[in-house]
Amino acid sequence: MSATGILEERLREAGFAAESVRMATGGVVAVAGLATLRDGSRVFAKTLRGMEADVFEVESAGLSALRERAGANTPTVLWVSRRLLVLEALSPRSDDVRFWEHLARMVAGLHTSQVSDRFGWHREGWLGRMRQDNAWEHDGHVFFAERRILRWLPEPLVEAAFDREERRAVERLCAALPELIPPRPPSLTHGDLWSENILADDAGAPVLIDPAVSYTWPEVDLSMLWCSPRPPASDRFFAVYGQLAPLDDGWQDRMPLLHLRELFSTIAHGDDDGGAVDAIRKVIAPFRRGGIA
Template sequence: MVAIAGMVTLADDSQLFAKTLLGPDRDIFPIEAAGLRELRETGGVLTPKVLHASPRLLVLERMRPRPDDEAFWERLGRAVAVLHTSTAADRFGWHRPGWLGRLRQDNTWDSDGYAFLAERRILRWLSEPLVEAAFDATECRALERLCAALPDLVPQRPPCLTHGDLWQENVVSTAVGEPVLIDPAVSYNWPETDLSMLWCSPRPPASERFFAVYQEIAGIDDGWRERMEIFHLRELLSTIAHDDDDWGAAEAVRKIIAPFRRSSGPTRV
């Protein structure tokens, strides 16, 4: 757990959302606030208004729970498609390091998307103690082989601004049902970074409308469903590193890297 969060009721009965950090002071909340601002001002998506951001406290405008009907997921698909198609860039990364949970996210700029994905989003986790304990040397080599094969597995695309942690619990709503994004881990990265978080995490049946609308507006390269698990490796490894592997994240990683346990794995496009 990184923070304690909840609704705060003011003297006039209005409500705000607040989070307070557990443990020593870190710049988690100021970076979260900067990410929300980047998504809103550069990417054009709705995010809560930041009322206060300090190393100990983050206060946000109150939002509502997310509805799970097709109309809502269609609006979300349109918003994320516009975010991705309107922010194309020539470098992967961000102007400052970030956080994923309570662990650092390396956003050092890189013109090579394959190196960025391999070194800063996947292999970066191998040095975390709980990840080291979860996988043996053969499995680590298989993960390295998968990363070496990324140019054969992932089509080249320009980076765009991504939310970075876009699973369904980081999507809420305005009072009138417009999608609002929270808790970002932003960087300029492949758009499938965001798609994989929604695709691979538990989600309601109505979310199929998100992917249909997104594809209509932004387009997705053929074979995208098969690539989702590759992009999701970062989330699986992060889950293990945070000691949250009570639902089989390590086994999910082993399944993904199984074809690469030999000296040469298959290639897919």
């Protein structure tokens, strides 16, 4: 059965009579599309093919946490099961300065309103189609090293991309994290905050989708936006965010380091790496043999 047919069938099973479905592109996990129902309304639906897991339950819970705990704007969940997630339909973002200022206020509110005494989350999560280890940890440097960087090294495609000395350099970098990243309390974070996970509602306000939530350093969210493709107007995001949630000195220099998690994930998923291997090699270069011991 075609992807469109699978999605239409599972929508019918859940009580959503779809007249048509316009398939979405770009996702690494779900078959997804914008469905027009018989009453003329629209919903966004996602299903899994060849995978049975709690991906959608975790996503729905993450959206609820962002909205209910921190007041972030997230899509309304209309249906959730292991086979199907149905959300309210959203719109493309405007990408003007006012939009990014609004987003900065939302994300700053998220990061400053929900602070924990532990890093992690009460359940495992997902990043793409791979598990995100959220086991609780009091030490942020240990959490980021073990749960967000080193966990990727055994993945087959990561092993194939880096030789033994490069992997050792990653380990040395992780050992040096307390010297590289200032200690900060963990905040509730979106966890996958790149531009493609930011849409708009009917009023044009920013909406956050596809979270991978946990309590960790706020700069991890910022690194996703900083290091991923984004429009020029998004520079205003960082200016406004810095006024509301002051950043430690040298934050821009830390962005590539904190982005390592996403770079390793991209390689492990087998996507077009977009230069991820070279970007990682640049970050770990000082920790290769002959660099930092």
